[in-house]
Amino acid sequence: MSFKIQKEPIDPHALEARLRDDRAGACVTFEGWVRDHNDGEAVTALDYEAHEPIAVAEGEKILAEARARFDVIAIYAEHRVGALAIGDCAVWVGVSAAHRGAAFDACRYVIDEIKARVPIWKKEHYVSGESGWVNCATRAPAHQAKPAAAEIS
């Protein structure tokens, strides 16, 4: 299996070792980190939730698509779930290939498809004490009711 829903902190160095191969001339890795702001709101922490059976099946499907489309040697990805702090690694994608073009292209494809397709949800906690599910419509909580102009002025 090459896609994992990870409950423990992601260890990029350990994961990179999985990509090693004497035929590889290129290694591209992507790390998604928890940042301290989103859409003009100061973010203090995040909770990630996944439906693991379908998340793993869909993740494996994405990696298989990348193997079919790009000339890669090894490919691996993990996504964290649970409570994460600012700076934590939320998602890791790594690709090795004989040449850099395929490694960059496959890595970009995999992270874009993970974000679009894998059943993982992110709840942001704000400095104000409010929280909200990213990308989901809500019945107008206070943090969305504020005019955008007030946040950036």
Next chain:
Amino acid sequence: MIEVTARYFAAFREQAGRETERVETVARTAGDLYGELAARHGFADARARCKVAINDELRDWDAELAEGDVVLFFPPVAGG
């Protein structure tokens, strides 16, 4: 009329105030059932941005429901 189990995730779970419920419905498809449950629980996400799985397999909204199905409703995803 069939009975199915609806299971909610993330924002849907919080908006519905529950993780699962048994639903008696005349809905023929997963999409019809979403319409029914969205009205009941106030889900505000457009169906096109959400996903549905039946018995742990992603399906299209026009997938037909059968007695005893477990229907998983996924609000818009936000990995990464």
